[in-house]
Every structure is written in structure tokens, then in C-alpha cells.
Amino acid sequence: MICNNLSLANAANSESLIQAAQDGAVKLFFNGVQKLETDNSGVTVTGRVDATTGLRINADNQKLKIGAGDDLQLYHDNGNNYIGTYTNSAILFTINSTHRWTLDVNGVLKPAANNTYDIGTTSARVRNIYTNDLNLSNEGSSNNVDGTWGNYTIQEGESDLFLINNRN
Numbered sequence: 001m002i003c004n005n006l007s008l009a010n011a012a013n014s015e016s017l018i019q020a021a022q023d024g025a026v027k028l029f030f031n032g033v034q035k036l037e038t039d040n041s042g043v044t045v046t047g048r049v050d051a052t053t054g055l056r057i058n059a060d061n062q063k064l065k066i067g068a069g070d071d072l073q074l075y076h077d078n079g080n081n082y083i084g085t086y087t088n089s090a091i092l093f094t095i096n097s098t099h100r101w102t103l104d105v106n107g108v109l110k111p112a113a114n115n116t117y118d119i120g121t122t123s124a125r126v127r128n129i130y131t132n133d134l135n136l137s138n139e140g141s142s143n144n145v146d147g148t149w150g151n152y153t154i155q156e157g158e159s160d161l162f163l164i165n166n167r168n
Helices: none
Strands: 005-009 016-021 026-030 033-039 042-045 063-066 072-076 081-085 091-095 098-103 109-111 134-137 151-156 161-165
Touching: 081 091
Parallel strands: none
Antiparallel strands: 005 016, 016 026, 026 033, 033 042, 063 072, 072 081, 091 098, 098 109, 134 151, 151 161
């Protein structure tokens, strides 16, 4: 069959199945509702896409954009991998549908609940922490020694360590 336009409908002619136009869109329907349409920039899908063998973007510098405002983006360039938000939104890390950590809009990594999550374990530890002065505080809580809180800095001198109490 050779034609400029093609339209297939069900036997009752009450639902479209496929529509195709020369130099134009191809549309696929499910139960009379359009689900897929080609256009000059690619394909638009209405509904969920299930990929049984994976989803692949086979080119560098192409972004997977998620959200109405392209809020979350994942992409790879020639040597780096990026996961980010390109709007004023935090990134929430969840495990088993439970929010565990937040990377807020200022770049601050913080736990989702106070005094709940650890970095490392007794058998899998962080090797080194590289920092300038080490600032530590339990402000908003209290210690087990005398029920107060502390705010202090550990500084390195030439041959000594200095513990500076920042509360007084």
C-alpha cells in the first residue's frame, strides 16, 4: 500500500488505532487514547515507559531530565558523571522509601533526623577527614557529663593541639 496519509480504526470505526501522515507525525493509540507520537525532534510518550533491558542515552552530554521544570538531571560528559538539580531544590537521599540525608540548596549535607545516622561503622570507617580547623558542637543538645552543650575548635600548632572553648 502506498499513500500520503494512513488511518487505522477499530472495526466499529469508533476508536483510532494508528494515524500516520507523510512528512508528519505517526500516532499510536491504546483504547482510543493517544500514547505515542513522533515529531521533528523525537518521540512524545503519554503514560509510563517500561524498559525490560534498560534505558540508554547513547551519546555524551545528553541529559535525562526529570520533572516539569527539568528539576532533576542526570548526564555524562566525556569524563564525568553528574546528578544534580538545576532549580532551587534540595536533593533528598532515601532508602526503602525513608528519607535519610539531604543535600540542601546551599550545598550542606545533613541528616534527615537529628542524632540518627552515622558516617561509617565500627568495621567500615572513613580513613581521613581533611579540614582546616575542626569545629565541633552539640548545640541544641546536651552532653552526658554535666548536661550542658559545647562549641569548640581543635587547632593544630607546630607541635601541639589546642582545644578552644568557643562558648566563653
